[in-house]
Amino acid sequence: MDQVDAESRAVAVDSSSRTKLARQLDFTPMYNKVAAANVVLPNHPQARLQLKIEAQVKPKPQPQLQLQPPPAVQGVRPIVRPELQTRPQSVPVVQRALLHPVPRPPYPIAQFESAQAQPNIKVEVKDVTPKKQKQCNCKNSKCLKLYCECFAAGVHCDGCNCTNCYNNIEHESVRQEAVTAALDRNPNAFRPKIANSPHKPRNGRVEPGESELAAKHNKGCHCKKSGCLKKYCECFQGNIPCSENCRCVDCKNCEGSEERRSLCYGDNMAPTIYYQQQTTTANAVVKEAVGPYGYKITQVSRKRKNPEQTTVHFHPIQPIGQFQQRADHVAEQHKLDNDLKPSALSSPVNALSLGSSKITVSSLMADILRPQNIRELCSHLVGASAEVLKSHTENIVKPLNQMEVTRADHKVTISTQTSNANAGDGNVETSVNTGNFISNQANGECTSDIGSTRDEFLNERPISPGTLALMCDENDAAFTLGSENGVPGHDTASTTNSELHAKQEKVVLTRFRDFLNHLIVCLSVKESTLINEKEQAQQVRAVNSIKTSNNRTQLPISNHNSSSSNGRPPLPLPTTNYSLGMIRPLVHTSNHITKNGITRPQLTNSATNSSSRQSNVGLPTHSAVRSQEESK
DNA sequence: GAGTTTGAAACT
DNA sequence: CAGTTTCAAACTC
Ligand SMILES: [Zn+2]
Ligand SMILES: [Zn+2]
Ligand SMILES: [Zn+2]
Ligand SMILES: [Zn+2]
Ligand SMILES: [Zn+2]
Ligand SMILES: [Zn+2]
Numbered sequence: 001m002d003q004v005d006a007e008s009r010a011v012a013v014d015s016s017s018r019t020k021l022a023r024q025l026d027f028t029p030m031y032n033k034v035a036a037a038n039v040v041l042p043n044h045p046q047a048r049l050q051l052k053i054e055a056q057v058k059p060k061p062q063p064q065l066q067l068q069p070p071p072a073v074q075g076v077r078p079i080v081r082p083e084l085q086t087r088p089q090s091v092p093v094v095q096r097a098l099l100h101p102v103p104r105p106p107y108p109i110a111q112f113e114s115a116q117a118q119p120n121i122k123v124e125v126k127d128v129t130p131k132k133q134k135q136c137n138c139k140n141s142k143c144l145k146l147y148c149e150c151f152a153a154g155v156h157c158d159g160c161n162c163t164n165c166y167n168n169i170e171h172e173s174v175r176q177e178a179v180t181a182a183l184d185r186n187p188n189a190f191r192p193k194i195a196n197s198p199h200k201p202r203n204g205r206v207e208p209g210e211s212e213l214a215a216k217h218n219k220g221c222h223c224k225k226s227g228c229l230k231k232y233c234e235c236f237q238g239n240i241p242c243s244e245n246c247r248c249v250d251c252k253n254c255e256g257s258e259e260r261r262s263l264c265y266g267d268n269m270a271p272t273i274y275y276q277q278q279t280t281t282a283n284a285v286v287k288e289a290v291g292p293y294g295y296k297i298t299q300v301s302r303k304r305k306n307p308e309q310t311t312v313h314f315h316p317i318q319p320i321g322q323f324q325q326r327a328d329h330v331a332e333q334h335k336l337d338n339d340l341k342p343s344a345l346s347s348p349v350n351a352l353s354l355g356s357s358k359i360t361v362s363s364l365m366a367d368i369l370r371p372q373n374i375r376e377l378c379s380h381l382v383g384a385s386a387e388v389l390k391s392h393t394e395n396i397v398k399p400l401n402q403m404e405v406t407r408a409d410h411k412v413t414i415s416t417q418t419s420n421a422n423a424g425d426g427n428v429e430t431s432v433n434t435g436n437f438i439s440n441q442a443n444g445e446c447t448s449d450i451g452s453t454r455d456e457f458l459n460e461r462p463i464s465p466g467t468l469a470l471m472c473d474e475n476d477a478a479f480t481l482g483s484e485n486g487v488p489g490h491d492t493a494s495t496t497n498s499e500l501h502a503k504q505e506k507v508v509l510t511r512f513r514d515f516l517n518h519l520i521v522c523l524s525v526k527e528s529t530l531i532n533e534k535e536q537a538q539q540v541r542a543v544n545s546i547k548t549s550n551n552r553t554q555l556p557i558s559n560h561n562s563s564s565s566n567g568r569p570p571l572p573l574p575t576t577n578y579s580l581g582m583i584r585p586l587v588h589t590s591n592h593i594t595k596n597g598i599t600r601p602q603l604t605n606s607a608t609n610s611s612s613r614q615s616n617v618g619l620p621t622h623s624a625v626r627s628q629e630e631s632k
Numbered sequence: 633g634a635g636t637t638t639g640a641a642a643c644t
Numbered sequence: 645c646a647g648t649t650t651c652a653a654a655c656t657c
Contacts, residue, residue: 140651146641147651185642223639231654232638 135160143167144178146189151178154190193218194238220245228253229260236260 136157138148143165146152150160150167157167166174182189194217220243223233228251231237235246241255242248252259 136652138652141641145651147653149653152641182641189641219640221639226638226654230638232640234640237654 133158136162138162138165144175146182151175151182152190188218191218193234194240214243215240216243216245218245221248222246223248223251225249227251227259 133155134149136143136148136150137160139162141147141151143151143157143160143162144167148157148162148167150157150162156169157165165171166178168175179190194215215238217235217238217240221228221233221235223246226232226236228236228242228246228248233242233248233253235242235248236253241257241260242251242253251257254260
């Protein structure tokens with residue numbers, strides 16, 4: 001029927017369109033609409049990407065985009081090629097590139113959304129993974145309806161098993177019409193369904209209740225039989241808990257749900273994956289569940305309060321909890337190679353955070369190392385990572401040293417009690433600055449909201465540094481993106497990226513090491529102090545009874561010294577107080593760095609997005625109650 | 633791989 | 645907006 005016509009038309013148009021296609025594939029219309037609101041078009045991610053890609057990959061002026069794989073790019077893997085070309089919007093590409101780490105391709109995600117965000121991503125293509133994109137199997141939609149994942153993701157079919165496919169360059173004009181139609185039906189049709197972040201209100205602060213990171217499915221799911229624990233559920237598929245936007249029945253994917261947890265973290269998540277997709281997930285829901293961070297930690301901590309819900313969806317408002325988890329993926333941190341970070345770091349941190357850290361030590365440590373400290377440590381590490389990224393982004397590669405210097409913003413304080421005299425109030429605080437840390441900064445005061453969030457980490461699943469790093473990345477990404485304008489993605493992306501990661505890792509590990517060293521020092525100091533006291537006491541007694549002098553013992557100390565000497569900053573240990581400050585003790589002047597830099601960018605989300613989102617967020621309109629729930 | 637189940641998208 | 649149909653993925657066997 002009309003198909004034919006369309007087709008013919010398409011063909012006709014083709015030649016003309018081709019050229020344009022190359023750059024555009026994306027759904028322009030959409031942009032226009034969307035963008036219009038925002039105005040920010042220029043950068044459209046896609047456009048950029050595309051351009052970039054072309055440049056990198058190939059000049060490819062040719063009509064048929066697809067075919068040739070860009071030689072250059074190709075190096076890594078074959079797969080890449082087609083996509084690039086084909087997918088105009090590149091969404092996929094990008095994502096692919098970015099995602100690389102992920103074991104499974106997250107899936108098609110379109111990035112539009114990010115108009116704001118994606119810049120960094122661009123990394124690219126070559127980089128790594130070939131990720132394959134998902135292939136559809138459409139038979140009746142011609143791949144011109146959102147039923148088609150390719151179409152929905154904003155990419156041309158490439159290597160799909162579809163029948164009668166019009167989602168390709170050859171039928172671009174028809175395709176465009178379909179795009180337009182889809183947009184008419186739903187202006188957000190090609191935007192990510194899952195809001196990644198948190199959009200924190202632009203106004204600035206995030207409500208306490210709401211975490212900044214809550215990722216939600218914009219429209220929510222409407223599952224009735226899957227309990228939202230199967231991939232039929234978009235929320236589950238996107239690895240996010242159901243939210244108030246959902247109207248599911250008998251939901252088991254609520255935030256605190258045990259089921260959810262078990263599924264998510266349990267086994268599967270294992271180490272493998274963390275993936276994330278980058279920035280935007282486009283509309284496609286992220287397919288592939290991601291594993292949460294891979295670090296597995298397992299248990300440990302207590303579970304939080306969570307309200308488990310029972311049945312019907314109740315979506316708690318408290319988003320906070322999962323923060324991390326979703327943060328990851330949702331956030332998409334782009335890059336970051338998972339591996340390293342999590343694995344390496346996690347364990348240590350976890351241990352600490354958990355508090356599980358060995359009991360033996362606990363008594364001694366208790367005074368010195370407190371949960372809060374750990375949180376701060378985490379923040380510090382994240383901040384450091386962020387900082388690295390930031391500097392990296394700026395292209396200014398500052399020597400790490402410099403960075404260190406820089407980090408003066410955030411402070412971590414650890415209080416220690418000295419057994420000594422003041423015993424009671426012996427707390428002393430030392431603060432350390434670290435780079436700006438995102439989350440903390442978010443709220444001027446670190447503690448409050450984070451507190452809850454972090455508790456979770458600590459208690460529940462401690463966030464591993466790796467995770468932190470991820471989070472960080474996310475943020476970074478965000479801001480990078482935001483700054484996108486300012487920073488044109490540097491091409492070297494791939495290399496840069498790895499470099500970046502290496503740096504981040506280095507910094508994080510280094511700092512963590514420092515932290516541990518300090519901890520050691522503090523402990524030793526404390527220990528020695530205790531010993532001395534004891535000794536003195538004994539001496540006194542002894543004196544009374546008998547002799548006077550003796551030798552003082554100081555065992556551990558020696559060790560400590562050595563340890564301290566190891567490297568890091570010598571800490572000035574006050575005799576009485578021990579501080580763990582990772583670096584220098586300071587007064588608290590707090591300077592929170594505003595993390596403006598960081599946060600801001602995010603805010604920018606495209607107007608539509610934000611607007612829509614907000615509405616959702618603001619109130620749960622969903623009044624409903626779908627009381628009847630399932631009949632069955 | 634065929635068949636079933638499921639819930640989003642499309643349609644009315 | 646609700647109800648129904650269409651659709652393709654997810655899941656099952
Ligand atoms: Zn298709
Ligand atoms: Zn396809
Ligand atoms: Zn197709
Ligand atoms: Zn659901
Ligand atoms: Zn849901
Ligand atoms: Zn649900």
